[in-house]
Amino acid sequence: MKKIALLLTAAFLMSAVAPVYAQMTAEQKNQCLLESKNCANEVNSIGQKIKKLQKEIKKGKKVYSEEDLKKLNAKLKEAESLLNSMTEGGQ
């Protein structure tokens, strides 16, 4: 029983730690836009997604590494391309 209690306590502690970590990083980096993580509460239209990406890119090197910024720029380009494809004419 002691073992079970120990395991459950450990599990509780880990589950309690995880959101704190997510919250801390979310203050600086948008993990949903950057790594497609912690997106559970994110419901964005394509326009909102583009605006959010532009906002994050504007934060620049104070928050993101050069590699992160490249990734965000690629995602912005992809979102803009999707928007263009959605509204473009054609059969």
Added chain:
Amino acid sequence: MKVSKKILTIAAAGALTVATALPAFALENEFHGFVGLRAANSNYVTAGAFGQIPITGDSKTTYNWIEQRARLFYTAKANDNLKLVTGFELDSIWGKDSYTNGRNEGGALGADTVNLETKWVYLDFNVPSTKVNVKAGIQGLNDAYKSVFVGGGADAAGVLMSSPMGPTTLSLGWFRLDDRSATAAAFNNNGTAAGVTFSNGKKTRDLLLLDAKCNATKDMTFGASYYFLNNDNSQATSAQAGPLEPNTVGAPSDYTAHVLGLNAAAKLGPATVDGFFLYEFGTIDTYNGNALKSHLNSFAANLAGKMAVGPGTAKVSALYVNGGTNAFVDINNETSAAYSENNFGNALGDVLLLARNPFLTQTESAIIYDAGNNGMGVIGGSVGYEANVTSKLVAKANAAFAAVAKSQTGHDSKYQGTELNADLGYKMYDGLTVGVNGAYVVLGDFYKGLGTGGSDPANPYITQVYAKYVF
């Protein structure tokens, strides 16, 4: 008790593993879409029409129609390195067909129809330990030249790989445009026995794309391309409109076309300038079943610019596409319907009647339907101005002209017409824009005497009320 203790321990450990592992394996579902509605009045464009507008009658009659389009995109993202991308389309013209199955139907009383079109279905993944991205399946196909060669809503099955290398992004793609396996006797005109069934993989049309795009500085990009189009599909079909110029590329010809391109864009103070040059060479082996072995030698060029002027932005563009015996090769649908799979409207400017434009859905006709202008080529240009009247109201006005590049027999002039258009759009909500627009074309002498009884045809016009929602 010992056994149940072990079970409990394993169960607790398992639950912990699942709980911590879940976020990493959770599938991200992403939905986006577009809904467009438009009600139109025109004296030439009729409901459901597509292709080149036939400016031959008196056309003093006004036609009206209302149509709608929904495009739904669903992406199943396993993680940042792997996703499935799908896109679907539902089109209907109000009052057209119900209780029958087919694309663009279901707009009549009763509505019920199966009219779901597949636009995209492809896998998008990154190759492990590399920076190479792969898109494999039916996807959007666009050149790096404002869709003059291929694009403007074109979708095709193929593989597109891309990878950044310093400031440059390299792309390599291969697309199978056609693989015909049979022909109809009525259109079998290349000497093959009527009704013959071809082996799959023989009567094909394939496209190879190689693009390089370099961000030279923050304000300047340039690119270079090589495209190779190989058409072994020399069998005519009822879908082919056929070029006006004989012995040119386009169905039913067997040809190879090599395309070399250069493009650049730069910010010069308050102005942005971009342009491209495309050169084509190759061999047209047969035309309409007859051996030809003629050399292909053609080109297209574009220069455009925009600049902040007063409260808005002024735009200007110019375009030349070669025509005649050395007509520019562009990509069109040759086996299912005579739809254009390219667009010169992006290079010409904002027009509503002269060229294909984003307002066109299932009713999709224009005075110049494809970039090659049905083998005649194009000389075109436009000026325009766009301004935010308020934070929600956007006004646009444009003037554009177009002429064929090479003189045509039976026409008094190369000049096709001048279009004047205006658009007023109101952003009602985030993503929803409603608006009105209209265009009027003063026809050139290219159409002189081509109306009923040798009269001059009436000038084309169109007026539209629209709503567009993106999410």
